[in-house]
Amino acid sequence: MPKKTRNILIICSAVLVLALAVFAAVYFTNQPATSAGLKTITFKVTYSGGETESFEIHTDAEFLRGALEQEKLIAGEESDLGLFVTSVNGVAADSSTNEFWSFSKGGEMLMTGVDDTPIADGDSFEAAIDNF
DSSP states (O other): OOHHHHHHHHHHHHHHHHHHHHHHHHHHHHSOOOOOSOEEEEEEEEOTTSOEEEEEEEEOOSBHHHHHHHTTOEEEEEETTEEEEEEETTEEOOGGGTEEEEEEETTEEOSSOTTTOBOOTTOEEEEEEEEO
16 A cells, blocks of 8 residues: 555544544533432323323432333333333323324423433423324
């Protein structure tokens, strides 16, 4: 292999390694922090007919899934990405009509699943049946 080609490969490899290191650093510094200890959160469920129900949850869980499972409020199917919630408070979304349960925090759609959503004291979460 010519020396010039080898140098280009070395430089490209170094740039790739540096880019991966920067990406990892940004990811880990911007990752939401969890909160240990007892906390109280609110969980509001809106059913397909528009009826709502609110739950006050006291938990030591650090992530939303733990708090909701503690209260037996969610069930679902395990996937590579975590729990895919198929029912909330015993009410299943109808997949034949493209329904699914969507989750939000303070009215903002969650960008993480229930497994990866950290909770802190005083947080408010919502779940509602939505359509694709």
